[in-house]
Amino acid sequence: MSVPFPKIPVLDPCGDEEDPREFGLRTLQFLLTERVVAAVLDTDALEHALAVSQLIVIAAEMTEPVRDHLRAVRADILTTIGRRQRQQRDAAALAARSRPTSPTQGQPTRLRRPVPIKPTPSAVRNPF
Secondary structure: OOOOOOOOOOOOOOOOOOOHHHHHHHHHHHHHHHOOOHHHOOHHHHHHHHHHHOOOOOOOOOOHHHHHHHHHHHHHHHHHHHHHHHHHHHHHHHHHHHOOOOOOOOOOOOOOOOOOOOOOHHHHHOOO
16 A cells, blocks of 8 residues: 655746735745745745745744744745855856857867869760
8 A cells, every 4th residue: 555645735826916025925925834945936936935024023922933933934045045046156157168268269170171073974064
């Protein structure tokens, strides 16, 4: 008897009529309630969630574990966005270094002249 894998939660993308703040709030709520890591979401959704999380006022009745969880989610979002930005910078720098800066840079290649083709005797007698 096989044990089924748990269902992975999925965040619906931002709708056409959805306000970016509402989407950010929904993304932040998703991260807080589903207990998933921020790396499963795209950078745009994480940036919206980060912007909304800065607007949240920590209420006096909020317990310490809830505050800690909110801080941990924000730290996870910041770490994920920072890592993705570093990866993009590194990839761009690698691509810039691997591109030749001049047409003669790199291994020289020897150009070979094509071998001349002798026309057939019938082509010589009747050119057209």
